[in-house]
Amino acid sequence: MEKVVSFNNKANQKLFGILHVPDNEAGLETRIGINLLNPGLKNRVAPNRLNVKIARKLCEIGFYVLRFDPFGIGDSEGELSCSNEPIMDLWGAIQRGIFVEDTITANSYFISEAKLDKLILIGQCGGGVTAGLTGAGDNRVDGLILIDTPFRIVSSKIDVTDAVMESYTPNQLMEEYIRDFLKFNWLQRLLPTRTNLLWLRDKLGIIGKLYRTRNDNDEENTISERFNYKLAKSLMKFMERGNNICYLFAENDFSLREFNSDFRNNFLENNLNCEKRFSIDIIKNANHIYTESEWQHALFGNIIDWLLFRGSPSAPRRENGAVEQRTLDSPSAPLRENQEFETDAPPGHCSTAPLWTTAQK
Amino acid sequence: MEDFFFFKNSKYNLLGCLHRPNQLEKENGVGLVFCTPFAEEKLWSQRVFVNFARYLANNGYIILRFDYMGHGDSDGNFEDSDIDTRLLDINRAIEVIKERTNIKSVGILGLRLGATLAAMCSEKNNGLDFMVLWEPIVQVEKYLNQCLRSNLTTQMATYKKIKYTREEMINDLMEDRAVNIDGYMMSGQFYRQASSIDFTEMALNFSKPVFMVHISRSEKEKAPRGLVELNQKYCSLNPLSELNIVKEHPFWNDTKMYYQKAENLFHSTLKWLGRFAWQD
Numbered sequence: 001m002e003k004v005v006s007f008n009n010k011a012n013q014k015l016f017g018i019l020h021v022p023d024n025e026a027g028l029e030t031r032i033g034i035n036l037l038n039p040g041l042k043n044r045v046a047p048n049r050l051n052v053k054i055a056r057k058l059c060e061i062g063f064y065v066l067r068f069d070p071f072g073i074g075d076s077e078g079e080l081s082c083s084n085e086p087i088m089d090l091w092g093a094i095q096r097g098i099f100v101e102d103t104i105t106a107n108s109y110f111i112s113e114a115k116l117d118k119l120i121l122i123g124q125c126g127g128g129v130t131a132g133l134t135g136a137g138d139n140r141v142d143g144l145i146l147i148d149t150p151f152r153i154v155s156s157k158i159d160v161t162d163a164v165m166e167s168y169t170p171n172q173l174m175e176e177y178i179r180d181f182l183k184f185n186w187l188q189r190l191l192p193t194r195t196n197l198l199w200l201r202d203k204l205g206i207i208g209k210l211y212r213t214r215n216d217n218d219e220e221n222t223i224s225e226r227f228n229y230k231l232a233k234s235l236m237k238f239m240e241r242g243n244n245i246c247y248l249f250a251e252n253d254f255s256l257r258e259f260n261s262d263f264r265n266n267f268l269e270n271n272l273n274c275e276k277r278f279s280i281d282i283i284k285n286a287n288h289i290y291t292e293s294e295w296q297h298a299l300f301g302n303i304i305d306w307l308l309f310r311g312s313p314s315a316p317r318r319e320n321g322a323v324e325q326r327t328l329d330s331p332s333a334p335l336r337e338n339q340e341f342e343t344d345a346p347p348g349h350c351s352t353a354p355l356w357t358t359a360q361k
Numbered sequence: 362m363e364d365f366f367f368f369k370n371s372k373y374n375l376l377g378c379l380h381r382p383n384q385l386e387k388e389n390g391v392g393l394v395f396c397t398p399f400a401e402e403k404l405w406s407q408r409v410f411v412n413f414a415r416y417l418a419n420n421g422y423i424i425l426r427f428d429y430m431g432h433g434d435s436d437g438n439f440e441d442s443d444i445d446t447r448l449l450d451i452n453r454a455i456e457v458i459k460e461r462t463n464i465k466s467v468g469i470l471g472l473r474l475g476a477t478l479a480a481m482c483s484e485k486n487n488g489l490d491f492m493v494l495w496e497p498i499v500q501v502e503k504y505l506n507q508c509l510r511s512n513l514t515t516q517m518a519t520y521k522k523i524k525y526t527r528e529e530m531i532n533d534l535m536e537d538r539a540v541n542i543d544g545y546m547m548s549g550q551f552y553r554q555a556s557s558i559d560f561t562e563m564a565l566n567f568s569k570p571v572f573m574v575h576i577s578r579s580e581k582e583k584a585p586r587g588l589v590e591l592n593q594k595y596c597s598l599n600p601l602s603e604l605n606i607v608k609e610h611p612f613w614n615d616t617k618m619y620y621q622k623a624e625n626l627f628h629s630t631l632k633w634l635g636r637f638a639w640q641d
Contacts, residue, residue, distance in 0.1 A: 002374075014363075016365060045433050049433070049544075049545075073408070075365070080621070081619075083622075084619060084620050085619050086618060086619070087619045090619050285520075287519060292541060292544075
């Protein structure tokens with residue numbers, strides 16, 4: 001069952017959302033709620049209805065799911081600013097936590113309305129940042145699934161060239177451009193059209209600037225000036241409290257590079273208190289909004305797999321180190337097209353004692 | 362005042378939101394049903410629709426916003442929706458606003474493909490008193506071909522080459538296989554129905570006032586020929602119809618600005634509604 005819900009935030013603005021209530025026949029022994037956050041400036045539906053699809057899949061299995069719009073987004077009251085603002089600046093504001101208070105309010109409403117035993121936050125992109133920041137401040141949150149979460153704060157004042165430069169060493173960028181040049185209509189690229197000349201000028205400009213300012217040895221453990229320390233600290237705090245985090249990334253998403261170079265290398269893998277508290281899964285070929293059905297199925301499969309089998313704080317330590325990283329070829333993901341998810345552990349996945357168990361009704 | 366509810370159309374639940382003035386005595390007896398655009402354009406323009414509904418409600422109007430079957434929070438899958446299901450949903454929404462309120466006249470407002478659907482609906486629905494078309498798509502086949510380009514762009518970004526050409530996509534659609542547009546599965550049925558819509562070729566019958574808007578980054582830009590011709594058809598049926606050019610960013614696309622309000626568009630539309638909407 002899906003019903004429209006509303007509640008007021010601290011500023012007394014009415015926030016709207018949809019509550020997915022599982023049928024009695026489905027259901028888990030424990031009442032688990034998933035607060036599925038809106039991605040950045042998009043509403044609770046999300047691009048290509050991704051959040052609706054995720055919510056309906058999870059509800060079929062027995063999870064309660066809330067999708068709500070924070071203030072100024074979707075159907076909710078309030079405005080993010082008095083006029084139309086550059087998207088980059090509003091993203092930056094989200095990365096600093098403007099939706100955290102509303103998310104805590106939504107958690108309170110959700111726990112009380114659905115009488116939850118456990119609460120998990122799932123967020124994609126900006127929603128992932130909000131989930132991470134909220135998890136640190138709200139002790140009622142038991143787990144996080146962060147999808148394509150950016151770790152560098154954006155603003156309209158950032159030069160795109162500088163943003164590209166932060167993510168690459170000169171040699172990496174040179175290799176990338178040569179690969180592009182050879183693969184993409186390379187014969188056409190040799191023609192001196194205006195577009196081609198502009199393309200060449202831009203690329204040479206970036207590479208030249210990069211060689212002047214950086215060298216390949218700089219790469220190790222260099223953290224971007226735009227790194228979101230607040231988010232990093234929040235995530236570490238959340239794990240130190242004994243909770244688990246699932247990091248999911250689309251292979252072609254910019255956030256994976258930020259995550260690896262800034263957060264993973266410098267924080268995540270250096271903190272012994274947090275080992276075995278996280279998993280990292282990468283969905284092969286996928287893009288930021290998971291446009292292909294097979295990428296979506298791989299995403300759904302990962303989320304469900306983590307919620308049912310891998311998200312348990314009591315799960316035994318894995319044999320070879322703490323971090324589990326898998327790159328999934330989408331077709332081999334646990335969910336197959338036009339098939340309902342089976343609640344038994346999918347083949348090849350570790351089946352540790354889950355935090356919550358499936359009810360056999 | 363905003364009231365969210367699900368209403369039935371056939372076997373589906375559709376999400377609706379009714380906007381009314383906060384004080385009942387401010388209601389002017391005029392209702393509007395909003396028709397949203399296609400696929401991701403709906404998501405990008407959603408906040409503008411919400412704020413326009415609130416703006417109109419503050420000015421006495423009653424507005425019903427809703428999600429078609431397979432869209433937003435409504436039941437169903439996108440791939441199961443087509444032009445016919447959307448038109449049925451619009452007609453049902455018109456019934457719902459009449460059932461739930463005491464409006465004396467009702468009109469529809471649409472953006473992009475939503476405006477095209479509104480115009481299609483007006484040809485058969487005799488209960489409409491006026492229509493507002495924001496940047497309607499006059500020749501839908503051309504528009505869908507542009508949409509197919511986004512699939513090619515995704516392929517280039519992912520695989521650095523085209524594995525599935527536009528011709529192959531069209532062949533698949535004609536043979537009833539769905540094609541992916543930014544994550545939305547467009548069915549062959551939808552493609553065939555939609556691509557046959559061409560207002561430059563169609564004779565129109567709707568004889569009530571129509572307010573058409575071309576949204577442009579510059580006020581100096583001329584309206585496209587298709588819109589001008591469409592407006593001429595409506596003007597020949599009702600002299601109160603008009604075509605305006607309004608300066609706004611195309612907020613239904615990926616823009617650099619977070620578009621919450623389209624002030625010029627809001628003012629010009631309200632002004633037009635103020636002149637004509639409640640005339641019997």
